[in-house]
Amino acid sequence: MARLLFTNVKVFDGSDGPALPGEVLVEDNLITRVEHTVGAIEAPDAERIDGKGAFLMPGLVEAHSHLSYGNVATLEQQGDIPPEENVLNTIKAAELMLMSGFTSLYSAASARMRTDVVVRNAIDSGQFPGPRIRAASPEITCTGGLGDARLYHQDRTTFSLIADGELEMRKIIRTAWREGVDVIKLNLSGDGFVRPGNGEQTAYTEQEVAAAAQEAQLRGLWMAAHARSDSSVKLALKYGFRNIYHCDYIEGETFDLLEEKKDSIFLAPAIGMIYASVHEGSPWGLTPEVNEVIGYKKMLDTCPGVYAELQKRGLRIMPGGDYGFAWNPIGNNARDLEHFVELLGFSPTYTLMSATKWGGECMGIDNLGMIKEGWLADVLLVDGDPLDDIRILQDRDNIVMVLKDGVIHKRDLRYFDPAAADRGATVETAERIA
Known part of the structure; x- marks a missing residue:
């Protein structure tokens, strides 16, 4: 010993x-x-x-990990990476994260159905060094939603799985459970990144979300939501989602509803992606003009106010900033700690606590x-x-x-x-x- x-x-x-x-x-x-x-x-x-x-x-805990995203510049590039290369790249990214001080990762979506699962299992069995991982499904989205890059005349893939209607939703979650994931990721809202104004819209009907939640809960799976719009956050709360990401456009009673569930949910603003897009994204086409159109500049401006109110109400707010894109690459994840202090106004002590103590709670490991x-x-x-x-x-x-x-x-x-x-x-x- x-x-x-x-x-x-x-x-x-x-x-x-x-x-x-x-x-x-x-x-x-x-x-x-x-x-x-x-x-x-x-x-x-x-x-x-x-x-x-x-x-x-x-050790640090990343609460919004995309370990398998490969630092791509477009959503479609993720779909172009063969699964074998995707696994190898993810193994290398896992070691990089461990050497960066992250000993645990809570996945907010995998690029392929089994990538998170295979890498999690290989690390757990000692084949490769890396953090412990809560493995997620790919991002489940609807036709026209975040991650659906298909065209009517051309089939293209990204990091998403398309599910429309209650039956498709049930089938895809049963499939993810069969393949060994820990977390179901559902894109409840859209995102201005792919369609201006889409982040303020809710992508799924309540019936579809209810079906997804029932299937996940029957199988002991946790649920995480991409939820920028106010109504999508309300759906996540109503149907027992454990991790709610973004919350950019919440207002009014939604703050009260979040506070009521503060002991059973975890939030992550994912501000790293927004900051990098606004300040460092120009070489990849995210010019100041584009960031205005897609709403990212506005979100960067309003995020501190939203999360100051949520912090005051005692919500567990955790770092994790959508790292895995060309202008916001994996390995830079500790930048979110600086963003918590410099942009959101949180104290360094609060920030480290959120990335450690609350990280353990997010991972579901008592000690x-x-x-x-x-x-x-x-x-x-x-x-x-x-x-x-x-x-x-x-x-x-x-x-x-x-x-x-x-x-x-x-x-x-x-x-x-x-x-x-x-x-x-x-x-x-x-x-x-x-």
Whole structure:
């Protein structure tokens, strides 16, 4: 059984409290002791890791992951990627996310029916390094909805599955359950990205949503909604969706309805995609004029007000910003933490709590997301203090150690042994450590 003693570290436990000096003992895959007095833990047979004052925190959780989207520039490009290449690209993206400090991913849709499932299973069985994953279906959408790129004269695919009517909805969810997904993703609203004004429209009828919810709930599947319009958010709440993404156009009583369900739902504004589209999307055709037409500039302006009100009402608001497109690529996911602080006005402590403690709750794992005795040893050691500057988590070189489930997946020898750089040593991965 592996035993690791972290000493001389500043411990952020995942709550809304401060980071305090201390020591943490890891045995096998669990945190077994946390003390806030250096030298309080006696563990002579444990490997002693001197953190040199580094910041020790829970692993990050991405609440809106599109691990298999391949950083495409158009929806149709996703459909052009063969499934074999898609799986290989997703495996590489999973390792990148783990090295970036994300030890868990809650998928908000897979590019193919089985991509999330296959990669989740391969990681769980130890074939490849990567975060633990809650695997999702592709985005289920209606004819003409977000993700339907077909033309009457030309059949094209993206990351979506088309389901119209109650019978098709039931069949596609039964199929997703058969293939092993954890989460059903349903595009309840459209999106201005594909059709101006579409984000304010609700895509499905209530009867279709009710049928989807019944099938998912019968099979123990969680449901996530792409829901920008006010009425789509109301449908998600009425039919027991667990994750509701965006909420851009909510108003009036919808704030009250969300507050009533605050203990059973998770929200993610996915502001990373909106920010990158507005400020960095021009090379891919997302010029200032286009962003005005599709509504993204307006959403970027109104999002802080919407989420300030939701935060005040006690909703669990989590980072996760639709990373997986050319102008918003996978691996940049920690930018959402900066957006939470700089754009939404949340404190760094609240932001880290949302990405750790609430992340564990979102994953549905009771002992994930905190540095506490008896909790899973998903641990990051960070050179620098994210509570002073949340941006340091965007630089992977600042993340000098990554543990997932008690296994060291990254150890930057340059931090622990400066002379190692002279010997050509840099970063140990799990394979080298083993």
